[in-house]
Amino acid sequence: MSALLRILRTLRRTLLQAVPTILGIIILNFFLLQLAPGDAADVMAGEAGSATVETMQALRERFGLDNPVLVQLANYLGNLAQFSLGFSPRYGMPVTELIGQRLPGTLTLMAMALAIAILIGLTLGSLMAAFSGRLPDRLLSILALLFYSVPGFWIGLMLIVLFSVTLGWLPSGGAGTIGSSYTGFAAIVDKARYMVLPATSLALFYVAIYARLTRAAMLEVKNQDFVRTAYAKGLSPVVVTVKHVLRNALIPITTMAGMHVGGMLGGAVVVETVYSWPGLGRLAFEAVMGRDYTVLLGILLLSSILVILANTVVDLAQAWLDPRIGEQK
Template sequence: MLRYTLQRFLLMIPTLIGVSILVFALFAMMPGDFFSGDTKLTQVRLDQLREAYGLNKPVLERYFLWVSQLLHGDWGFSMQYNQPVSKVIGTYIWNSFLVSFGAFIIAWALAIAVSIYSARHKYSLFDRIITFVVFAVMSLPSFFVGLVLIKTLSINLGIMPVGGLITTGSNYTGAQYWFDVLHHAILPMLVIVCVNFGPLTRYFRTSMLDTLSMDFIRTARAKGLPESQVIYKHALKNAMLPAITLLGFRLPALFSGAIITEQVFSWPGIGRIQFESVTTRDYALLMSITMLLAILTVVGNFIADVLYTMADSRVRITRAKGSAK
């Protein structure tokens, strides 16, 4: 187990090096830079600014300089916000995490509960209704769901704010401030829940149906175990094993934000500033966000592999034999 964990950890190093090369190469090939859009600057001034920020150096030299800065905790300087990139990301990333984490908990809890009941009552009226709702929700784009919620709950009923982080002109502090933030976060959360509920329910229901048809479930029922014990102690534990892999992929999503949803609700999250950075060609900020998400993806896969090995003894034995060879 320890040997496998160490091997997977060491494998992250060449993976991240390859990702860093790919990320830098993609942005280096993009035309223009932050200063190109300013028509008021003369060519002499453009050359001076590019020299000052090291944009006129060879690509290979710029790459090693960028990697060296990353290793020293310097993520670069955002010209759009006129602040260090680390400060910009630190300001907005937790806003995205608040909405994404809340939506993550709600979506997974609902999907697991509905999937269990639906799998236990396969082809019942409830199962058919859930299947219809799942496909209906999956077919709706997030911006449409957001606009419907704004029209219904904000404009017609007036019980929810239209958008933003806090109420405009408010001077709330302490608990009042956080209550106001959570009140504004409800609608973005609902949109993300709607977007994720469908795929998760389909995934968990299929996994639960496969598990309920296995021999060890029939054996447990034949032994006279209560149905609740069969479902929640034996079936659910095994049906949720593949979800560990899915959980690893959700780690970067908690911090990446939802670009469309944040735009619809004017939510100041990492997805929104990432979109704005594309239009302003703030490549330092874009590269840092992209690299951060790549790191979180690699780390998420590493955590998922380790957890899967710990949770399933069959995988642990197989990988132990593979390491021995």
């Protein structure tokens, strides 16, 4: 089976599964949020200090909050059919525009965190497999368990205390130097300095998972017949480890990476709040506090699409790593 045919089959299968999945997520999220107490009008009235019954009714009529639930759902689905996520009563602007302002920050943060987690996890896991049962393996296993057990917000605060307050190497929050006129490479460096701590805080939990998974997968692959055959052919240990053992061990790693995209979106809420990072996670937290369910529905829908896209990429990567997977699917 050609590589192109495997890719087309994977994309077709994903699309057939994605459409009903997304529709189900939209309807489920909508009804779940309807169960939450209060709405945007209550919060806006509370912030104003006082409001009459007529004012509250006018606010609900303006944003369609007084309509029956099924009518609100029909209106929301109608907006989606027109590629619109609705209007935010809290921010006074279209939800699509609001999410578009925050999406690049979250995607960049997640991409950097995932890259850090996979790179460090593969390195630690490979070392643990190479020294299996010996002192380095035990020490690295304890380190991985520590990363896995410590809460993300505590790690974030400790990194701020160490690298920002004590050493003064990195900024403690924000997304860039306020009032700076950096351009080109200088702007990239400035952005990276502000991203190091939040990305590391988000990645450390997953480093432990990838390290343990890499260790287990490599130890299992090392006992396969094709690895012994490669050694019998006279290939060097480095070539066998990289080309045969590590490549096959990457299959469970890529599977977990696709599953962790949703987890990282959830973890971004805490990390972005700790580091004042302008992203979707922080926007979701603000939407919950402001009862702005239109914004929250848009974030949940976009998050679902991102998870589906991530799993599609994982399917394609696995079909490339092992052609037998694409043929089976």
